[in-house]
Amino acid sequence: MRHALIGRLLAASLAFGALTPAAQAAPDPASQTAPEKVPSGVWRHAVTLMGEPKYGADFKHFDYADPAAPKGGLVRLGAQGGFDNFNIVVAGRKGDLENGIAQIYDTLMTESADEPFSSYGLIAEGLRLADDLSAVTYRLREGARWHDGQPITPEDVVWSFTVQKENSPSLAAYYHTVTKAEVTGPREVTFTFAEAGNRELPQVIGQLRVLPKHWWTGQDAQGRPRDVTQTTLEIPLGSGPYRLAKFEPGRSATYERVADYWGKDLPVNVGRYNFGTMRFEYFRDATVQIEALKGDLYDFRAENIARNWATAYDDFPAVKEGRLVKEEFPDRGNGNMQAFAFNTRRAKFADPRVRRAFNLAMNFEEMNRALFYGLYKRIDSYFYGSELASSGLPQGEELAILESVRDKVPASVFTTPYTNPVSGTPDAVRANLREAVRLFKEAGYELRGGQMVNAKTGEPLTVEFLEFQNVFERVILPYAAQLKLIGIQSSLRVIDQAQYQNRIRAFDFDVTTASWPESLSPGNEQREYWGSAAAGKEGSRNLIGIKDAGIDALIDRVIFAKDRPTVLAATHALDRVLLAHDFVVPQWASNVSRTIRWNRFAHPKVLPTYGSSGFPTTWWYDEALAAKTGAPR
Numbered sequence: 189m190r191h192a193l194i195g196r197l198l199a200a201s202l203a204f205g206a207l208t209p210a211a212q213a214a215p216d217p218a219s220q221t222a223p224e225k226v227p228s229g230v231w232r233h234a235v236t237l238m239g240e241p242k243y244g245a246d247f248k249h250f251d252y253a254d255p256a257a258p259k260g261g262l263v264r265l266g267a268q269g270g271f272d273n274f275n276i277v278v279a280g281r282k283g284d285l286e287n288g289i290a291q292i293y294d295t296l297m298t299e300s301a302d303e304p305f306s307s308y309g310l311i312a313e314g315l316r317l318a319d320d321l322s323a324v325t326y327r328l329r330e331g332a333r334w335h336d337g338q339p340i341t342p343e344d345v346v347w348s349f350t351v352q353k354e355n356s357p358s359l360a361a362y363y364h365t366v367t368k369a370e371v372t373g374p375r376e377v378t379f380t381f382a383e384a385g386n387r388e389l390p391q392v393i394g395q396l397r398v399l400p401k402h403w404w405t406g407q408d409a410q411g412r413p414r415d416v417t418q419t420t421l422e423i424p425l426g427s428g429p430y431r432l433a434k435f436e437p438g439r440s441a442t443y444e445r446v447a448d449y450w451g452k453d454l455p456v457n458v459g460r461y462n463f464g465t466m467r468f469e470y471f472r473d474a475t476v477q478i479e480a481l482k483g484d485l486y487d488f489r490a491e492n493i494a495r496n497w498a499t500a501y502d503d504f505p506a507v508k509e510g511r512l513v514k515e516e517f518p519d520r521g522n523g524n525m526q527a528f529a530f531n532t533r534r535a536k537f538a539d540p541r542v543r544r545a546f547n548l549a550m551n552f553e554e555m556n557r558a559l560f561y562g563l564y565k566r567i568d569s570y571f572y573g574s575e576l577a578s579s580g581l582p583q584g585e586e587l588a589i590l591e592s593v594r595d596k597v598p599a600s601v602f603t604t605p606y607t608n609p610v611s612g613t614p615d616a617v618r619a620n621l622r623e624a625v626r627l628f629k630e631a632g633y634e635l636r637g638g639q640m641v642n643a644k645t646g647e648p649l650t651v652e653f654l655e656f657q658n659v660f661e662r663v664i665l666p667y668a669a670q671l672k673l674i675g676i677q678s679s680l681r682v683i684d685q686a687q688y689q690n691r692i693r694a695f696d697f698d699v700t701t702a703s704w705p706e707s708l709s710p711g712n713e714q715r716e717y718w719g720s721a722a723a724g725k726e727g728s729r730n731l732i733g734i735k736d737a738g739i740d741a742l743i744d745r746v747i748f749a750k751d752r753p754t755v756l757a758a759t760h761a762l763d764r765v766l767l768a769h770d771f772v773v774p775q776w777a778s779n780v781s782r783t784i785r786w787n788r789f790a791h792p793k794v795l796p797t798y799g800s801s802g803f804p805t806t807w808w809y810d811e812a813l814a815a816k817t818g819a820p821r
Contacts, residue, residue, distance in 0.1 A: 261809020
C-alpha cells in the first residue's frame, strides 16, 4: 500500500536497531470477504479493501482519538541529519518526513489506524468507482481551502499529480498505470488507469498530497518565478493542520497549529493534531542526539538501538524520578524486511550461491547476545511479523499459484522452507563457514593464499558496506571478521546523508542496509520494491536490481487478487520466492516499539490498533504532568 511507501521510506536510517513489526491477532472473519462491488455512479464516504469500512458516513471521530483532548502546548521532536529543502516534489527519501513538511499538506483521503486499510474523505468528501475499477472520481469538499484562503480546486489535484509523477522516480513507478488525471466537474477529478481490476489503485490515489498550483506557478517575495522542480527553503503554502512558522536551516523547524484550519471539525480530524506547536530539532550524531534528550532539548525518542535501550537511560536521574518515561508499545499490523541488501547489478553478487554464502558467514546469535542484549529475533520473511509471512511448505491456493509459475521460480520453493543459518555454537559457526566456502566454489571462487578469488581471473572478492551512520560499525566489524575467516576483505564506508542518498538513487553501492515496510494490504508498491520495470529506474525502491519474470507474475497475482484468502496465498507465494533467491542477508526485529519521553504528555485510553503509540498525532500536552516535570524550553 501507498502508506507503506510514503511515511516510512527510511531505508538505511535504522542503524542496527530494528523495525518492530509484531505477530498480529487472527483477523476478524468478517474482514475476509472480497471488497464489495460498488456500482458506478454511487458516491461513498470511504473505501476499504476488506469488506465494509468500520466507520459509517455519520461517524463522529476515530475510536483512538479523544474529542475532548485539549489543544495547545509544545512538543519537540528529534531528528538526525539536517535539511536544505522544503519542496516535497523533489525531496530525498527522508527529508520531507523528518522536517515535518508533509504535515502541512492535506490529502484527498486519510486512513484509519484501527483497520488494515480503509480510507475516509479528507479534501474529498466522496469517491465514485468504476464497476471494473478502471477509474475513480473524487469529489472535493466545497470548504476545502489553502492557508491563504483560496479554495482547493480540481486543477490543484491534477497539477499535483502531474508534477509529482514527473519529478519523483518512486511515484513515477508507483503511478505508472495511472494514465490520465482530468477535471470532470466543478469539484470533481477523475483518474483513469491502464488496467482494470487493480483493487487498490483507486484507494492509493486518495493518498496523493495536494499542492497549491497558484502558489507554485507564481512568484516569490523577490518577484522570481517559483520552480517546482528545484529545491527551496522558501516557506511553502499548505492546507493542513500545521503551517511552517520559522526555521534555522539544518538546525530546527517550527510548525504552528492553524487555528482556522478548514478541516479541524471533520470526523477524521476530531481529537487529532492537538499540539499548538511542533518543533523539530536536528542533530548530526546519534550519540549527541541521546544526550540532547537527556538534556531536555527534545521530548520523545523511538529507540531502535538495543544497547541504548538496555544501558543508556536507566541510571539517569530523570528516569528514576519518573520525569523521563521508558515505555514499550505493541507494534501490530505491519510486516517488514530489514536487511543487508546486495546490489545484484554488480556481477559479483549475481549468483544466489554467493549471496547465500554471505548469510552463512553472519553470526547473528553472537551479535544478539553481545550487541543487542537478546532483544531481537532474526527476520525470516519479507513480511515478517504479519499474517502475510510464508511458513512451512506451500499448500492449497498458494501451491496452485506457485504451480502456475513453476518454470520461472527456484525449485526449492516446493521442497524446502526458507531458514536462516544458525550459528549458536562454535561447531555451528565452523559448519556454516565450511558451507559458505563450498557455495563460493560452486559459484566459481576459490581460496588462494587466504583470499577468496575468482577462479578464472584471480580477482579477489571484496565488498564495501555503504552507510551514513557510524553506529553501523559495531555490527559490520564483527561481520567483517567472520568474512575475513573465509578470505573476503570487506570495508565500511560512512558518508554524509546527501552523498548517501545520491549514491543509493544511482545504485552505486555493493551492500547497504535497507528496509521495506509492508502494510497488511500489499499491492502496487510491490512493483516498486521488486518489479523488473523498477530495476533500471534511478531512485526506485528496487535497490537490489531484481529482474525476474516469476516475481513479476506473482506481484500481479497479489495486485489483482479479488478476495482476502487469495491476497494471503499470493503474498505467501511471493514471499517464498523472494526468500529462495537469497537477495539479502536478513537482519533483526522486535515485536514492540521502544520509546522514551519527557513526562508532559497524555494519550487517549484507546491506542491505534495498528501503528504503535499514535504519538504525536493523537496525544496532547498535559499541564498537570508538565507542572511536575517542568515545561519544555
